[in-house]
Amino acid sequence: MTFRVLDPTAEKTAPLGQAAPRLDTLQGKTVGFISNGKEGTKGFFRHLERLLREEHGVAEVVSRTKSNYSAPADAHIAAEIRRWDAVISGIGD
Amino acid sequence: MQLSSRTYDVDSISAVQELYHSNGWTDGLPIVPPTEDAVRACLDWVMMPPDQLIGIEPVRGLAITVEKLAVNSVMAGCLPMHFPVVVTAWTAMMQEPFLIHGATASTGGCAVLVVLNGPVRREIGASGGFNALGNSDRATAAIGRAIRLCLINLMDVRPGAIDRSTLGHPGKFSYCIAEDEEDSSWLPLHQQRGVEKEASAVTVMAAGAPRQIMNEWTTRPEEILETFAAEMRANLRHYSIHPGNYALIIPKQLREHLQAAKWSKTDIANFIHERARIHRREWADVGKGAVVRDRGDSVYPAMESPDQLLVVAAGGPAGGFGAVIPPWLGNKSHAVTVPVGVCIDCEPPKS
Numbered sequence: 001m002t003f004r005v006l007d008p009t010a011e012k013t014a015p016l017g018q019a020a021p022r023l024d025t026l027q028g029k030t031v032g033f034i035s036n037g038k039e040g041t042k043g044f045f046r047h048l049e050r051l052l053r054e055e056h057g058v059a060e061v062v063s064r065t066k067s068n069y070s071a072p073a074d075a076h077i078a079a080e081i082r083r084w085d086a087v088i089s090g091i092g093d
Numbered sequence: 094m095q096l097s098s099r100t101y102d103v104d105s106i107s108a109v110q111e112l113y114h115s116n117g118w119t120d121g122l123p124i125v126p127p128t129e130d131a132v133r134a135c136l137d138w139v140m141m142p143p144d145q146l147i148g149i150e151p152v153r154g155l156a157i158t159v160e161k162l163a164v165n166s167v168m169a170g171c172l173p174m175h176f177p178v179v180v181t182a183w184t185a186m187m188q189e190p191f192l193i194h195g196a197t198a199s200t201g202g203c204a205v206l207v208v209l210n211g212p213v214r215r216e217i218g219a220s221g222g223f224n225a226l227g228n229s230d231r232a233t234a235a236i237g238r239a240i241r242l243c244l245i246n247l248m249d250v251r252p253g254a255i256d257r258s259t260l261g262h263p264g265k266f267s268y269c270i271a272e273d274e275e276d277s278s279w280l281p282l283h284q285q286r287g288v289e290k291e292a293s294a295v296t297v298m299a300a301g302a303p304r305q306i307m308n309e310w311t312t313r314p315e316e317i318l319e320t321f322a323a324e325m326r327a328n329l330r331h332y333s334i335h336p337g338n339y340a341l342i343i344p345k346q347l348r349e350h351l352q353a354a355k356w357s358k359t360d361i362a363n364f365i366h367e368r369a370r371i372h373r374r375e376w377a378d379v380g381k382g383a384v385v386r387d388r389g390d391s392v393y394p395a396m397e398s399p400d401q402l403l404v405v406a407a408g409g410p411a412g413g414f415g416a417v418i419p420p421w422l423g424n425k426s427h428a429v430t431v432p433v434g435v436c437i438d439c440e441p442p443k444s
Contacts, residue, residue: 003109006098006127008118008164008246010155039384070195070425072152093200 023086027057032084034077036069038092045090094133096143096160113168118246120238120266124168135163138173139180147180148187150248152194157183161247162239169239174217175232179239181295181433182207186240190427196299197250202258203421205240206300206340207269208405209233210283211293213433214271221273223409226303226342226416229270237267262302270407276345277406279358285404286430293433298338298403299426301419304328309413312350317415318361322368324417325395329371330379335423336397341365342416344408362399369395403428 031052035041052058064077081087103109109126113119136143143160166179186193209219220230228234244250274281283294308320321341374389396402
C-alpha cells in the first residue's frame with residue numbers, strides 16, 4: 001500500500017534574520033552590547049569590552065540591557081542599533 | 094480545496110515512520126500518516142481554508158497556517174473533532190502576552206499546559222477525572238501532542254535547535270487537561286477568566302511540571318490550602334522567586350471539603366495570595382545567598398494578584414491529592430484564554 005503523505009514543516013524560509021554586512025576592521029568603530037540581563041553577562045561583557053578596546057582598537061562600547069531576558073530587545077534599544085557599527089547580543093546562561 | 098504542502102509517496106507504514114523520524118519531524122514516537130484526506134477532514138471540521146493564517150511568530154516572522162496545524166495534528170493522532178481545540182490553543186499561544194518564542198526556547202524547559210472548558214470537552218471525550226494529569230483519555234493526549242509537534246515542525250522547536258531546554262519535563266510530550274465542570278460547584282476556569290459559561294474555551298499557560306501534594310488529614314479549607322501554599326513557597330525558594338500564573342489542580346476529595354465550607358475559587362485565590370509568599374532572605378537557606386544582597390526583607394508573593402491563580406477542578410474521585418503547576422518564569426509569559434471560535438457543534442460540510 002502506498003501512502004501519499006504531507007510535509008509537516010513550515011517549508012518557507014523565515015523572512016527575517018539576514019546577516020548584516022561584515023566589517024573590514026574594528027579600528028575606531030562603535031560596538032553595541034545588548035545583554036539579556038542575566039548574571040553571567042556582567043563578567044563576560046566586561047572582559048569583551050577590554051579585549052575590543054585594547055586589542056582591536058574599538059573606539060566606543062555602548063552597553064544596553066533588555067528589560068525581559070526572554071523577549072526580543074526593547075524598541076528603544078533596537079532603535080539605537082543604527083548608530084552603532086556592530087552589535088554583540090549575548091546571553092548569560 | 095488545494096493543499097500547498099509538499100507530498101511524499103511512501104511504500105509502507107513503516108517507511109512513513111522512518112521518513113518522519115529521519116527528518117526530525119516527530120517527538121520520537123510513531124505518528125499517524127498525514128494523508129491529504131485526513132488533513133482535509135480536519136480543515137472541513139473547522140471550516141477554514143488551508144491558508145488561513147492563525148498568526149505570525151513574532152521573532153522570526155514565521156507564518157502559522159491552519160493547513161500545517163492540521164498536518165501535525167493528524168500526525169499526533171487527532172481526530173477532526175479535536176482540531177478546533179488545537180487551532181484555538183495556537184490562537185491563544187500567538188497572543189503577545191504568551192511570549193511564544195521565549196516560552197518555547199528557554200533553558201527553563203517549560204511546556205504548554207492546555208486547559209479545556211465548556212461543552213467541547215464532552216463532545217470530544219476529554220476527561221477531567223482519573224489520571225487527569227497523565228494519560229486520561231484519547232482527546233487530551235492527542236491534542237497535547239499536536240501542540241508539541243506543531244512547535245517542532247513549524248517553529249523548529251527541536252532540542253538543541255530553538256528548544257534550548259536544560260531538562261524539559263514529561264509534559265512536553267503532551268500536557269492537556271479538561272476541567273471536571275460537572276462534578277464541581279465552582280465557576281469553570283474559562284468563566285472565571287471572563288468567557289461565557291456556555292462557550293467552550295482553551296486556556297494556555299507556559300508551565301513547569303506538576304508538583305504533587307497530599308493532605309488527607311483535615312477537612313478545614315485553611316489547612317488544605319496551606320499545603321498547596323507550602324508547595325508554592327518551595328517553588329519560590331528552589332526555582333523562581335518571581336510572581337506569575339500558577340495553576341492549582343484540585344481533585345474531588347479535597348474539592349468537596351472546600352465546597353462544603355462554601356469556599357469559591359476566588360476565596361481560594363485570595364487565601365493562596367496571602368500565604369504563598371516568601372522573604373528574599375529565604376534564598377540563603379537554599380544555597381542562593383549570593384543574590385539576596387540588601388533585599389533580604391523584600392516580600393515576594395507567588396502571584397502579583399489573586400486573579401493570577403488558575404484553579405482547576407480535575408482528578409480522580411478518591412485521594413487527598415492535588416497539584417501545583419508553576420509558571421515557566423514569573424510574569425514573562427501570561428496565561429491566555431480564548432473561546433473556541435468555530436462552529437464546534439456543526440456538522441462538517443459535505444464535500
